[in-house]
Amino acid sequence: MKKQLFLKRGREESIKRFHPWIFSGAVKSVDSNVNEGDTVGVYSSEGEFLCRGHYEPGSIAVRILTFADEDIDEQFFKNRISEAYRLRQKYIFPAFTGNVPEHPSLITHHSSLINVYRLVHGEGDLLSGLVVDIYGDMAVMQAHSIGMGKSWKLIAKALTDVCENVKYVYNKSSSTLPKGKYTVADEWLSDKKELPATVYEYGHCFEINPEEGQKTGFYIDQRDNRLLLQKYSHGASVLNLFSYTGAFSVYAMNGGAAKVASVDSSAKAIAMATRNIELNFGHVANHIGTVADSFDYLKGTDEKYDLIVLDPPAFAKHRSAAGNALQAYKRLNAKAMERLVAGGILFTFSCSQAINKQQFLQAVFSAATIAGRQASILHCMNQPADHPVNIYHPEGDYLKGLVIYIK
Numbered sequence: 521m522k523k524q525l526f527l528k529r530g531r532e533e534s535i536k537r538f539h540p541w542i543f544s545g546a547v548k549s550v551d552s553n554v555n556e557g558d559t560v561g562v563y564s565s566e567g568e569f570l571c572r573g574h575y576e577p578g579s580i581a582v583r584i585l586t587f588a589d590e591d592i593d594e595q596f597f598k599n600r601i602s603e604a605y606r607l608r609q610k611y612i613f614p615a616f617t618g619n620v621p622e623h624p625s626l627i628t629h630h631s632s633l634i635n636v637y638r639l640v641h642g643e644g645d646l647l648s649g650l651v652v653d654i655y656g657d658m659a660v661m662q663a664h665s666i667g668m669g670k671s672w673k674l675i676a677k678a679l680t681d682v683c684e685n686v687k688y689v690y691n692k693s694s695s696t697l698p699k700g701k702y703t704v705a706d707e708w709l710s711d712k713k714e715l716p717a718t719v720y721e722y723g724h725c726f727e728i729n730p731e732e733g734q735k736t737g738f739y740i741d742q743r744d745n746r747l748l749l750q751k752y753s754h755g756a757s758v759l760n761l762f763s764y765t766g767a768f769s770v771y772a773m774n775g776g777a778a779k780v781a782s783v784d785s786s787a788k789a790i791a792m793a794t795r796n797i798e799l800n801f802g803h804v805a806n807h808i809g810t811v812a813d814s815f816d817y818l819k820g821t822d823e824k825y826d827l828i829v830l831d832p833p834a835f836a837k838h839r840s841a842a843g844n845a846l847q848a849y850k851r852l853n854a855k856a857m858e859r860l861v862a863g864g865i866l867f868t869f870s871c872s873q874a875i876n877k878q879q880f881l882q883a884v885f886s887a888a889t890i891a892g893r894q895a896s897i898l899h900c901m902n903q904p905a906d907h908p909v910n911i912y913h914p915e916g917d918y919l920k921g922l923v924i925y926i927k
Protein backbone atom coordinates (compact mmCIF):
# COMPACT_ATOMS: atom_id res chain seq x y z
CA MET A 521 0.00 0.00 0.00
CA LYS A 522 1.49 3.32 -1.05
CA LYS A 523 1.87 5.90 1.73
CA GLN A 524 -0.63 8.71 1.78
CA LEU A 525 -0.98 12.26 3.03
CA PHE A 526 -4.27 14.18 3.15
CA LEU A 527 -4.68 17.94 2.94
CA LYS A 528 -7.07 20.11 4.88
CA ARG A 529 -10.19 21.16 3.03
CA GLY A 530 -9.51 23.73 0.29
CA ARG A 531 -5.71 23.59 0.64
CA GLU A 532 -5.07 22.07 -2.79
CA GLU A 533 -5.17 25.42 -4.62
CA SER A 534 -1.39 26.04 -4.66
CA ILE A 535 -0.79 22.48 -5.89
CA LYS A 536 -3.18 22.97 -8.77
CA ARG A 537 -1.03 25.99 -9.63
CA PHE A 538 2.05 23.70 -9.59
CA HIS A 539 3.79 25.26 -6.58
CA PRO A 540 6.42 22.62 -5.71
CA TRP A 541 6.08 22.73 -1.89
CA ILE A 542 3.36 21.84 0.59
CA PHE A 543 3.66 23.59 3.94
CA SER A 544 2.89 21.71 7.15
CA GLY A 545 -0.07 23.99 7.94
CA ALA A 546 -1.97 22.55 4.96
CA VAL A 547 -1.65 18.93 6.12
CA LYS A 548 -4.63 17.24 7.77
CA SER A 549 -3.18 13.76 8.27
CA VAL A 550 -0.40 11.49 7.19
CA ASP A 551 -0.24 7.68 7.44
CA SER A 552 1.32 6.58 10.72
CA ASN A 553 3.99 4.49 8.97
CA VAL A 554 5.44 7.48 7.06
CA ASN A 555 9.05 8.27 7.99
CA GLU A 556 11.10 11.34 7.13
CA GLY A 557 12.23 11.22 3.52
CA ASP A 558 9.54 8.76 2.42
CA THR A 559 7.62 9.21 -0.80
CA VAL A 560 3.95 10.04 -0.19
CA GLY A 561 0.96 10.41 -2.44
CA VAL A 562 -0.88 13.65 -1.66
CA TYR A 563 -4.70 13.72 -1.68
CA SER A 564 -7.30 16.42 -1.23
CA SER A 565 -9.72 16.13 1.71
CA GLU A 566 -12.16 14.61 -0.81
CA GLY A 567 -9.63 11.90 -1.69
CA GLU A 568 -8.58 13.26 -5.10
CA PHE A 569 -4.97 12.40 -6.05
CA LEU A 570 -2.93 15.59 -6.45
CA CYS A 571 0.77 14.82 -6.56
CA ARG A 572 3.60 12.73 -5.16
CA GLY A 573 6.72 13.89 -3.35
CA HIS A 574 9.16 13.52 -0.47
CA TYR A 575 7.77 13.93 3.04
CA GLU A 576 9.69 15.72 5.77
CA PRO A 577 8.68 16.81 9.27
CA GLY A 578 9.27 20.56 9.25
CA SER A 579 7.73 23.63 7.72
CA ILE A 580 7.99 22.25 4.18
CA ALA A 581 6.05 19.00 4.67
CA VAL A 582 6.23 17.77 1.07
CA ARG A 583 8.59 18.60 -1.75
CA ILE A 584 6.59 17.71 -4.83
CA LEU A 585 8.30 15.66 -7.51
CA THR A 586 5.45 14.83 -9.86
CA PHE A 587 1.85 15.80 -10.48
CA ALA A 588 1.30 12.48 -12.26
CA ASP A 589 0.37 9.26 -10.49
CA GLU A 590 3.78 7.65 -11.04
CA ASP A 591 6.34 5.94 -8.80
CA ILE A 592 9.47 7.76 -7.63
CA ASP A 593 11.82 5.00 -8.66
CA GLU A 594 14.90 4.36 -10.78
CA GLN A 595 13.02 5.16 -13.99
CA PHE A 596 11.68 8.40 -12.53
CA PHE A 597 15.14 9.73 -11.72
CA LYS A 598 16.43 8.57 -15.08
CA ASN A 599 13.65 10.43 -16.89
CA ARG A 600 14.08 13.66 -14.96
CA ILE A 601 17.88 13.67 -15.21
CA SER A 602 17.69 12.84 -18.95
CA GLU A 603 15.40 15.81 -19.46
CA ALA A 604 17.76 18.12 -17.57
CA TYR A 605 20.72 16.79 -19.55
CA ARG A 606 18.96 17.18 -22.91
CA LEU A 607 17.94 20.75 -22.07
CA ARG A 608 21.56 21.70 -21.37
CA GLN A 609 22.92 19.94 -24.43
CA LYS A 610 20.32 21.21 -26.83
CA TYR A 611 19.78 24.82 -25.80
CA ILE A 612 22.37 25.88 -23.26
CA PHE A 613 25.64 24.43 -24.51
CA PRO A 614 25.01 23.45 -28.12
CA ALA A 615 28.76 23.51 -28.73
CA PHE A 616 29.52 21.38 -25.69
CA THR A 617 31.31 18.20 -26.67
CA GLY A 618 32.85 17.06 -23.43
CA ASN A 619 36.17 16.55 -25.22
CA VAL A 620 38.84 18.42 -23.36
CA PRO A 621 42.46 18.90 -24.37
CA GLU A 622 45.13 16.96 -22.56
CA HIS A 623 46.82 20.06 -21.20
CA PRO A 624 45.55 23.59 -20.45
CA SER A 625 48.18 25.09 -22.76
CA LEU A 626 46.47 23.42 -25.71
CA ILE A 627 43.38 25.58 -25.55
CA THR A 628 42.91 29.20 -26.45
CA HIS A 629 41.34 31.57 -23.97
CA HIS A 630 38.77 32.57 -26.56
CA SER A 631 37.46 29.05 -26.72
CA SER A 632 33.84 28.35 -25.89
CA LEU A 633 34.83 25.10 -24.21
CA ILE A 634 32.73 24.49 -21.12
CA ASN A 635 32.71 21.26 -19.17
CA VAL A 636 31.56 22.62 -15.83
CA TYR A 637 27.85 23.30 -15.49
CA ARG A 638 24.82 22.71 -13.28
CA LEU A 639 22.90 19.67 -14.44
CA VAL A 640 20.13 19.72 -11.84
CA HIS A 641 18.88 22.90 -10.19
CA GLY A 642 16.20 21.73 -7.74
CA GLU A 643 12.71 23.00 -8.48
CA GLY A 644 13.89 24.49 -11.81
CA ASP A 645 14.42 20.91 -13.01
CA LEU A 646 11.40 19.51 -11.16
CA LEU A 647 13.67 17.80 -8.65
CA SER A 648 13.01 19.77 -5.48
CA GLY A 649 15.79 19.19 -2.95
CA LEU A 650 18.49 18.13 -5.40
CA VAL A 651 21.45 19.95 -6.92
CA VAL A 652 23.94 18.26 -9.26
CA ASP A 653 26.98 19.98 -10.73
CA ILE A 654 29.11 18.46 -13.48
CA TYR A 655 32.88 18.87 -13.52
CA GLY A 656 34.15 17.06 -16.62
CA ASP A 657 33.79 13.37 -15.84
CA MET A 658 32.67 13.98 -12.25
CA ALA A 659 29.19 14.74 -10.91
CA VAL A 660 28.81 16.28 -7.46
CA MET A 661 25.38 15.95 -5.85
CA GLN A 662 23.99 17.91 -2.94
CA ALA A 663 20.77 16.83 -1.27
CA HIS A 664 18.79 19.59 0.42
CA SER A 665 16.01 17.25 1.55
CA ILE A 666 16.04 13.96 3.42
CA GLY A 667 14.13 12.30 0.59
CA MET A 668 16.86 13.21 -1.90
CA GLY A 669 19.54 12.27 0.64
CA LYS A 670 18.04 8.79 0.97
CA SER A 671 17.69 8.45 -2.83
CA TRP A 672 21.43 8.72 -3.42
CA LYS A 673 21.76 5.27 -4.98
CA LEU A 674 19.07 5.91 -7.59
CA ILE A 675 20.50 9.35 -8.34
CA ALA A 676 24.06 8.09 -8.75
CA LYS A 677 22.88 5.32 -11.08
CA ALA A 678 20.82 7.74 -13.18
CA LEU A 679 23.77 10.15 -13.47
CA THR A 680 26.19 7.55 -14.79
CA ASP A 681 23.53 5.97 -17.04
CA VAL A 682 22.38 9.26 -18.59
CA CYS A 683 25.54 11.39 -18.89
CA GLU A 684 27.99 9.63 -21.22
CA ASN A 685 31.01 11.41 -19.78
CA VAL A 686 30.29 10.97 -16.08
CA LYS A 687 32.42 8.28 -14.45
CA TYR A 688 32.67 9.60 -10.91
CA VAL A 689 29.97 10.69 -8.47
CA TYR A 690 30.61 12.47 -5.17
CA ASN A 691 27.89 13.05 -2.59
CA LYS A 692 28.50 16.32 -0.75
CA SER A 693 25.37 16.51 1.34
CA SER A 694 26.65 16.44 4.94
CA SER A 695 26.16 20.20 5.36
CA THR A 696 23.13 20.72 3.10
CA LEU A 697 20.68 18.17 4.57
CA PRO A 698 18.17 19.54 7.06
CA LYS A 699 19.30 18.95 10.63
CA GLY A 700 17.64 15.83 12.02
CA LYS A 701 17.94 12.12 12.52
CA TYR A 702 19.22 11.38 9.02
CA THR A 703 22.85 12.33 8.47
CA VAL A 704 25.43 11.36 5.87
CA ALA A 705 29.15 11.76 5.45
CA ASP A 706 30.50 13.34 2.28
CA GLU A 707 31.58 10.35 0.22
CA TRP A 708 32.29 8.92 -3.19
CA LEU A 709 29.40 6.96 -4.69
CA SER A 710 31.77 5.60 -7.34
CA ASP A 711 35.51 5.01 -7.49
CA LYS A 712 37.38 7.95 -6.02
CA LYS A 713 38.55 10.49 -8.56
CA GLU A 714 42.06 11.85 -8.37
CA LEU A 715 41.74 15.45 -7.13
CA PRO A 716 41.96 18.29 -7.92
CA ALA A 717 40.01 17.96 -11.14
CA THR A 718 40.87 20.36 -13.96
CA VAL A 719 37.86 21.90 -15.68
CA TYR A 720 37.20 24.49 -18.38
CA GLU A 721 34.84 27.43 -18.49
CA TYR A 722 34.80 29.51 -21.68
CA GLY A 723 38.27 28.14 -22.25
CA HIS A 724 39.56 29.27 -18.85
CA CYS A 725 41.04 26.54 -16.75
CA PHE A 726 40.32 25.89 -13.06
CA GLU A 727 41.26 23.31 -10.48
CA ILE A 728 38.32 22.03 -8.47
CA ASN A 729 38.35 20.06 -5.27
CA PRO A 730 34.84 19.20 -4.08
CA GLU A 731 36.25 17.37 -1.04
CA GLU A 732 37.66 20.65 0.27
CA GLY A 733 35.96 23.51 -1.53
CA GLN A 734 32.78 25.45 -0.80
CA LYS A 735 29.43 24.51 -2.39
CA THR A 736 30.14 21.67 -4.83
CA GLY A 737 33.60 23.12 -5.48
CA PHE A 738 32.99 26.14 -7.71
CA TYR A 739 30.53 29.01 -8.15
CA ILE A 740 29.21 27.94 -11.52
CA ASP A 741 26.35 30.45 -11.37
CA GLN A 742 28.67 33.40 -12.10
CA ARG A 743 29.92 32.03 -15.43
CA ASP A 744 28.26 34.55 -17.75
CA ASN A 745 28.84 37.45 -15.37
CA ARG A 746 32.54 36.62 -15.34
CA LEU A 747 32.56 36.75 -19.14
CA LEU A 748 30.92 40.17 -18.99
CA LEU A 749 33.56 41.35 -16.53
CA GLN A 750 36.28 40.24 -18.94
CA LYS A 751 35.00 42.81 -21.44
CA TYR A 752 35.37 45.62 -18.90
CA SER A 753 38.85 44.63 -17.75
CA HIS A 754 41.20 45.92 -20.45
CA GLY A 755 43.94 48.01 -18.88
CA ALA A 756 42.06 48.18 -15.57
CA SER A 757 43.30 47.89 -12.01
CA VAL A 758 40.85 45.37 -10.56
CA LEU A 759 39.92 44.58 -6.97
CA ASN A 760 38.11 41.24 -6.64
CA LEU A 761 36.60 41.08 -3.15
CA PHE A 762 35.25 37.75 -1.80
CA SER A 763 37.28 36.20 -4.60
CA TYR A 764 37.08 32.56 -3.47
CA THR A 765 39.27 30.63 -5.97
CA GLY A 766 39.82 33.69 -8.14
CA ALA A 767 37.45 32.91 -10.99
CA PHE A 768 36.61 36.59 -11.65
CA SER A 769 40.35 37.37 -11.40
CA VAL A 770 41.20 34.85 -14.11
CA TYR A 771 38.68 36.44 -16.47
CA ALA A 772 39.94 39.94 -15.61
CA MET A 773 43.53 38.91 -16.38
CA ASN A 774 42.41 37.37 -19.63
CA GLY A 775 40.60 40.59 -20.51
CA GLY A 776 43.90 42.44 -20.24
CA ALA A 777 43.71 43.94 -16.74
CA ALA A 778 46.80 45.91 -15.75
CA LYS A 779 46.71 44.40 -12.27
CA VAL A 780 44.33 42.30 -10.20
CA ALA A 781 44.00 41.95 -6.43
CA SER A 782 42.02 38.96 -5.09
CA VAL A 783 40.85 39.17 -1.48
CA ASP A 784 39.18 36.41 0.54
CA SER A 785 39.06 35.56 4.23
CA SER A 786 39.90 31.92 3.48
CA ALA A 787 43.60 31.12 3.11
CA LYS A 788 42.73 27.94 1.20
CA ALA A 789 40.66 29.95 -1.30
CA ILE A 790 43.52 32.40 -1.91
CA ALA A 791 46.00 29.55 -2.37
CA MET A 792 43.68 28.08 -5.00
CA ALA A 793 43.21 31.49 -6.63
CA THR A 794 46.97 31.84 -6.97
CA ARG A 795 47.12 28.35 -8.44
CA ASN A 796 44.35 29.10 -10.96
CA ILE A 797 46.09 32.26 -12.13
CA GLU A 798 49.26 30.25 -12.60
CA LEU A 799 47.46 27.51 -14.51
CA ASN A 800 46.13 30.03 -17.03
CA PHE A 801 48.94 32.57 -17.25
CA GLY A 802 52.05 31.07 -15.64
CA HIS A 803 53.96 33.16 -13.13
CA VAL A 804 52.74 36.74 -13.29
CA ALA A 805 53.62 39.73 -11.17
CA ASN A 806 50.38 41.62 -11.65
CA HIS A 807 48.11 39.34 -9.60
CA ILE A 808 48.19 39.57 -5.83
CA GLY A 809 46.18 37.31 -3.53
CA THR A 810 45.49 38.56 0.00
CA VAL A 811 43.87 36.72 2.90
CA ALA A 812 41.74 39.37 4.60
CA ASP A 813 38.27 40.40 5.64
CA SER A 814 36.85 42.43 2.74
CA PHE A 815 35.35 45.09 5.00
CA ASP A 816 38.73 45.58 6.75
CA TYR A 817 40.55 45.60 3.42
CA LEU A 818 38.36 48.41 2.10
CA LYS A 819 38.79 50.39 5.32
CA GLY A 820 42.55 49.91 5.30
CA THR A 821 43.33 51.09 1.79
CA ASP A 822 43.52 54.51 0.15
CA GLU A 823 44.08 53.01 -3.27
CA LYS A 824 41.56 53.70 -6.02
CA TYR A 825 40.58 51.04 -8.54
CA ASP A 826 39.10 51.10 -12.05
CA LEU A 827 36.95 48.04 -11.40
CA ILE A 828 35.73 46.40 -8.20
CA VAL A 829 33.91 43.07 -7.86
CA LEU A 830 31.74 42.48 -4.80
CA ASP A 831 30.46 38.92 -4.62
CA PRO A 832 29.87 38.25 -0.91
CA PRO A 833 28.31 35.08 0.54
CA ALA A 834 24.55 35.19 1.23
CA PHE A 835 24.17 37.76 4.02
CA ALA A 836 20.54 36.69 4.54
CA LYS A 837 19.91 32.96 4.57
CA HIS A 838 16.42 33.51 6.01
CA ARG A 839 13.82 36.21 5.70
CA SER A 840 14.32 37.17 9.36
CA ALA A 841 17.88 38.28 8.55
CA ALA A 842 16.91 40.40 5.54
CA GLY A 843 16.97 43.74 7.38
CA ASN A 844 20.52 43.33 8.69
CA ALA A 845 21.66 41.94 5.36
CA LEU A 846 20.40 45.00 3.50
CA GLN A 847 22.37 47.22 5.88
CA ALA A 848 25.49 45.13 5.24
CA TYR A 849 25.03 45.36 1.44
CA LYS A 850 24.57 49.10 1.77
CA ARG A 851 27.75 49.60 3.84
CA LEU A 852 29.83 47.33 1.66
CA ASN A 853 28.72 48.90 -1.61
CA ALA A 854 29.22 52.43 -0.26
CA LYS A 855 32.78 51.60 0.81
CA ALA A 856 33.54 50.05 -2.58
CA MET A 857 32.12 53.05 -4.46
CA GLU A 858 34.38 55.34 -2.42
CA ARG A 859 37.36 53.35 -3.67
CA LEU A 860 36.51 53.66 -7.38
CA VAL A 861 38.10 56.23 -9.70
CA ALA A 862 35.87 58.61 -11.62
CA GLY A 863 34.67 56.54 -14.56
CA GLY A 864 35.10 53.33 -12.55
CA ILE A 865 32.98 50.19 -12.74
CA LEU A 866 31.38 48.20 -9.93
CA PHE A 867 30.22 44.60 -10.38
CA THR A 868 28.04 43.99 -7.33
CA PHE A 869 26.05 40.88 -6.39
CA SER A 870 23.69 39.36 -3.88
CA CYS A 871 23.03 35.64 -3.75
CA SER A 872 20.63 35.90 -0.76
CA GLN A 873 17.36 34.18 -1.58
CA ALA A 874 15.59 36.26 1.05
CA ILE A 875 16.43 39.52 -0.75
CA ASN A 876 14.71 40.33 -4.00
CA LYS A 877 15.94 42.35 -6.96
CA GLN A 878 14.12 45.49 -5.91
CA GLN A 879 15.52 45.40 -2.37
CA PHE A 880 19.04 44.87 -3.66
CA LEU A 881 18.70 47.75 -6.10
CA GLN A 882 17.49 49.92 -3.24
CA ALA A 883 20.53 48.96 -1.12
CA VAL A 884 22.92 49.85 -3.96
CA PHE A 885 21.02 53.09 -4.58
CA SER A 886 21.40 54.01 -0.88
CA ALA A 887 25.09 53.10 -1.05
CA ALA A 888 25.62 55.56 -3.91
CA THR A 889 23.92 58.26 -1.84
CA ILE A 890 26.13 57.49 1.18
CA ALA A 891 29.26 57.52 -0.98
CA GLY A 892 28.08 60.75 -2.62
CA ARG A 893 28.71 59.38 -6.11
CA GLN A 894 26.76 59.78 -9.34
CA ALA A 895 26.02 56.30 -10.61
CA SER A 896 24.33 54.63 -13.60
CA ILE A 897 23.26 51.04 -14.09
CA LEU A 898 24.85 49.46 -17.16
CA HIS A 899 23.64 45.86 -16.76
CA CYS A 900 21.35 43.82 -14.57
CA MET A 901 22.77 40.33 -14.10
CA ASN A 902 21.30 37.07 -12.93
CA GLN A 903 21.94 33.34 -12.85
CA PRO A 904 22.58 31.50 -16.12
CA ALA A 905 20.20 29.14 -17.91
CA ASP A 906 21.66 26.00 -16.36
CA HIS A 907 20.18 27.35 -13.09
CA PRO A 908 16.58 27.51 -14.34
CA VAL A 909 13.88 29.13 -12.22
CA ASN A 910 10.61 27.24 -11.91
CA ILE A 911 8.01 29.84 -12.81
CA TYR A 912 5.80 28.65 -9.95
CA HIS A 913 8.71 28.95 -7.51
CA PRO A 914 10.16 32.47 -7.89
CA GLU A 915 12.22 31.87 -4.72
CA GLY A 916 14.62 29.96 -7.00
CA ASP A 917 15.67 33.22 -8.67
CA TYR A 918 18.41 33.96 -6.12
CA LEU A 919 21.35 35.56 -7.90
CA LYS A 920 21.14 39.25 -8.70
CA GLY A 921 23.86 41.60 -9.81
CA LEU A 922 24.36 45.10 -11.17
CA VAL A 923 27.11 46.64 -13.23
CA ILE A 924 27.35 50.24 -12.08
CA TYR A 925 29.22 53.07 -13.76
CA ILE A 926 30.55 55.55 -11.23
CA LYS A 927 30.97 59.07 -12.54
Ligand code: SAH
Binds near residue numbers: 832
Ligand atom coordinates in the same frame (compact mmCIF):
# COMPACT_ATOMS: atom_id res chain seq x y z
N1 SAH B 1 33.25 35.27 -6.53
C1 SAH B 1 33.55 33.90 -6.21
C2 SAH B 1 32.57 33.30 -5.22
C3 SAH B 1 32.49 34.05 -3.90
S1 SAH B 1 31.79 33.10 -2.62
C4 SAH B 1 33.60 33.09 -7.52
O1 SAH B 1 33.24 33.59 -8.58
O2 SAH B 1 34.01 31.94 -7.45
C5 SAH B 1 32.04 34.09 -1.23
C6 SAH B 1 33.46 34.08 -0.68
O3 SAH B 1 33.52 35.05 0.36
C7 SAH B 1 33.92 32.80 -0.04
O4 SAH B 1 35.11 32.36 -0.67
C8 SAH B 1 34.24 33.14 1.44
O5 SAH B 1 35.41 32.51 1.93
C9 SAH B 1 34.45 34.63 1.36
N2 SAH B 1 34.15 35.43 2.54
C10 SAH B 1 33.13 35.30 3.42
N3 SAH B 1 33.14 36.33 4.30
C11 SAH B 1 34.20 37.11 3.97
C12 SAH B 1 34.71 38.34 4.47
N4 SAH B 1 34.13 38.97 5.49
N5 SAH B 1 35.78 38.88 3.87
C13 SAH B 1 36.38 38.26 2.81
N6 SAH B 1 35.92 37.11 2.29
C14 SAH B 1 34.85 36.54 2.85
